[in-house]
Amino acid sequence: MERRVAEFIDACRRQGVKATHQRTEILRELVATQEHPDAETIYDRVRQRIPAISLDTVYRTLRLLEDMGVIARVGSMHYRTRFDANADPHHHFVCRECGTIIDFYSDVLGRFSVPREVAELGDVDSVYLELRGHCRMCQSGAKNRKMR
Amino acid sequence: MERRVAEFIDACRRQGVKATHQRTEILRELVATQEHPDAETIYDRVRQRIPAISLDTVYRTLRLLEDMGVIARVGSMHYRTRFDANADPHHHFVCRECGTIIDFYSDVLGRFSVPREVAELGDVDSVYLELRGHCRMCQSGAKNRKMR
DNA sequence: CTAAGTGCAAATTTTTTGCTTCTGC
DNA sequence: GCAGAAGCAAAAAATTTGCACTTAG
Numbered sequence: 213m214e215r216r217v218a219e220f221i222d223a224c225r226r227q228g229v230k231a232t233h234q235r236t237e238i239l240r241e242l243v244a245t246q247e248h249p250d251a252e253t254i255y256d257r258v259r260q261r262i263p264a265i266s267l268d269t270v271y272r273t274l275r276l277l278e279d280m281g282v283i284a285r286v287g288s289m290h291y292r293t294r295f296d297a298n299a300d301p302h303h304h305f306v307c308r309e310c311g312t313i314i315d316f317y318s319d320v321l322g323r324f325s326v327p328r329e330v331a332e333l334g335d336v337d338s339v340y341l342e343l344r345g346h347c348r349m350c351q352s353g354a355k356n357r358k359m360r
Numbered sequence: 361m362e363r364r365v366a367e368f369i370d371a372c373r374r375q376g377v378k379a380t381h382q383r384t385e386i387l388r389e390l391v392a393t394q395e396h397p398d399a400e401t402i403y404d405r406v407r408q409r410i411p412a413i414s415l416d417t418v419y420r421t422l423r424l425l426e427d428m429g430v431i432a433r434v435g436s437m438h439y440r441t442r443f444d445a446n447a448d449p450h451h452h453f454v455c456r457e458c459g460t461i462i463d464f465y466s467d468v469l470g471r472f473s474v475p476r477e478v479a480e481l482g483d484v485d486s487v488y489l490e491l492r493g494h495c496r497m498c499q500s501g502a503k504n505r506k507m508r
Numbered sequence: 509c510t511a512a513g514t515g516c517a518a519a520t521t522t523t524t525t526g527c528t529t530c531t532g533c
Numbered sequence: 534g535c536a537g538a539a540g541c542a543a544a545a546a547a548t549t550t551g552c553a554c555t556t557a558g
Contacts, residue, residue, distance in 0.1 A: 216445070230532055230537060242445040248452075248461040250440040251523080266540050271523060273538095274443055284444045286452060286461060288435035288488065291523095292398040292547070295422055296432045297364070297390040304396075304434060305481050313396040313434060318475045326491065327466045333453050334495035340436065341489050343474065347482035378512060378557050399548080414515045419548060421513095439548095440522070513556075520549070530539070 216243045220282055227280070234258075234265055238273045239282065248286050288342055301338070307347035314347075364391045368430055375428070382406075382413055386421045387430065396434050436490055449486070455495035462495070 217236050224231040241257050242249070249257075255270045277283040289306050290313075298315055305314045326336050365384055372379040389405050390397070397405075403418045425431040437454050438461075446463055453462045474484050 225533095228537095232532070232538065234539070239445075242443055245445075246463075248442045248444050250442050252440070254443070264540075268524075268541085269539055278443075281447055284447045286436070286442045286444050287438060290398075290435060292400070294396045294398050294434045295390055295402070295426075296396050296434050297387075297393075299429055299432045305478050305484070307482060308485075314478075314481050315394075316475065316478050316481070318478075327464065330453050330462075330464050330466070330491060332496075333462050333464070334455060334493050334499065336453070336491045336493040337456075338492045339489070340492060341487070342435075343478060343484045344486045344488060345482050345484040348480075351482065373558095376512095376558095380513065380557070382514070412515075416516085416549075417514055510556100510558095512558100514554085516552090516554105518550085520547100522545100522547080524545070525543085526541105527543105528539105528541090530537105531535100532537085533535100 213240070213243050216282075220277075220280075223280055223282065229276070229280075234262060234269050235273050235276070237262055237265075238270060239277060242277075242283055288340075289344060303341040303343065305343045305345070305347075307350055308344055309346055309350040312347050312349070361388070361391050364430075368425075368428075371428055371430065377424070377428075382410060382417050383421050383424070385410055385413075386418060387425060390425075390431055436488075437492060451489040451491065453491045453493070453495075455498055456492055457494055457498040460495050460497070 217239060220236065220239055221231040223229075224235075237258050238254060241254050247253075251267070251270050251274060254274070255265070255267045258265055258270065274283070278285055289308070290311060294313065296313075296315070302315050302317050305316060306312070330336065365387060368384065368387055369379040371377075372383075385406050386402060389402050395401075399415070399418050399422060402422070403413070403415045406413055406418065422431070426433055437456070438459060442461065444461075444463070450463050450465050453464060454460070478484065
């Protein structure tokens with residue numbers, strides 16, 4: 213735990229970013245739990261120790277920590293909900309740059325056997341797989357509208 | 361395309377749901393594209409043919425179609441953004457009922473080789489894998505707060 | 509004919525931003 | 534001391550809801 217905080221303070225120094233009380237406490241809160249909380253939950257908890265902290269500081273800090281690679285955001289890459297006429301099980305390739313989503317089929321699904329450690333957590337009824345990268349269009353420098 | 365619409369109308373009949381003009385047009389729009397559009401995009405397109413349609417009808421219809429299993433929502437299962445202190449590559453098990461997210465490691469990542477058809481789409485730099493199901497707690501009927 | 513669905517406007521929910529004051533380095 | 538950060542309030546963005554009117558079956 214304190215190792216993570218120390219590493220963060222170090223990274224701040226290197227990157228010329230301020231390691232404020234708020235930031236270290238937010239990180240502490242996240243490191244302290246296994247729960248994958250949302251911003252509001254972190255806010256509620258940190259507020260017990262820093263009553264004057266504001267929710268937007270929590271949002272800003274989470275984004276900073278994410279950008280620094282200290283924490284991660286759980287979930288898929290798009291903000292707005294997007295829909296697929298294809299309701300059959302399949303996977304997606306998502307371009308980080310233009311947001312294009314492309315369906316693909318693969319036997320990963322069928323071949324995939326749930327690891328024992330996961331089987332102990334619960335019953336798995338479906339698998340969501342998203343490959344992320346850059347599509348050919350974006351690689352070739354084509355300027356397509358960002359579909360985000 | 362028309363097969364999909366016919367199937368939908370049929371499903372409506374069976375389920376006692378009205379197959380309205382708005383609904384069939386929204387479905388047509390989604391079936392017609394490979395783009396995985398968001399609600400607003402579908403709204404803009406359908407509006408060209410049904411100028412008086414409202415955005416909330418689009419949202420309601422998309423939810424209906426999803427519930428009927430006619431279309432699918434792309435992305436992970438949670439609405440609010442959730443954060444993970446663990447920034448190393450790993451996977452998640454998500455309980456459909458209580459929303460609990462549990463980290464796990466598996467060699468799926470390392471072993472995973474991008475299918476040729478995907479390699480042609482672009483360069484993949486990361487893999488997001490989410491297993492969905494029901495956790496032990498929820499299976500045993502324990503009432504835990506929905507973390508959503 | 510009547511329950512279900514639509515449109516409208518307004519509300520909610522989640523996240524972001526502009527600006528002033530404050531503080532780590 | 535000063536650039537970067539926090540707090541506040543307000544806005545923005547995405548999605549949902551209440552209600553009166555309309556329409557599919």
